[in-house]
Amino acid sequence: MLKKLFKILVLASVFVVSPLVLSAANDPLFINLSTDEANRSLMAINFGKHHSSTGHPLTIFLNDKAVILGVKAGSSKHAEQQQALSEVINTGALVIMCPPCLKQAGYSEPDLVAGVKLGGPKVTGDALFKDGTKTMSW
Template identity: 50%
Template sequence: MKILARLFLLIALALGAIAPPAIAGDTDPLFINLTTDDQHRANMGISFGKNQLERGHPLTIFLNDKGVLIGAKANAAKYADHQKTLTDLIARGASVLICPMCMKHYGVTEGDLVPGVRVGNPDLTGAALFRDNTKTLTW
């Protein structure tokens, strides 16, 4: 039995060695799951997405968990730069979605959202997340 297990391990290692690396194509979509309300970390995620959008990658930013606070106009004083960048990204074709369950949890209302931010749902969010060749990152 040990010989068979070693044989399977060798085959798996050999196949792994010849498999092509996972490389992003020139226009592969990027889905950023932004869960933080930390100003620096949120800026990192949004800026990374902005840089990739400028390189031709369709961009979706999903404001999730505490990240929903960034999308609320009530927090404009704390997140002025973030909200300006999100608005600019939306104007340039990026999609910014927000988690409705998290909105409810943190007391964010739909009427308080930065213009252009859309409330996610399984179809809308799933379509962005599972688009062919999409790469994902989380902050």
């Protein structure tokens, strides 16, 4: 019985420790942001900002309802989020706008706030599929 319990504990510890061993100190972080909800969107941006400041290259992908965070029309209602996006862009983060989402929301590339890049297969794919990239969604 003790042998079986020991084997289970060893196996469980392998599953817990393995992801930690596989994570490098500077793995890129890709945040999929789809909400325009004030608290959730700011939490996502600030989470990325924190990890970017510790050396993790950051990409924030704006899609669905989060489109408004990356367009000039959102400046009055989402000033805090746009300020936070501007700060991460200024420190080297990549903020990508989903093109079909932008169009669906009734906006176009000239409507983007400064520093936000229009996505596409290459731009988005290069960030998302970079070796070691970790993803989170809000």
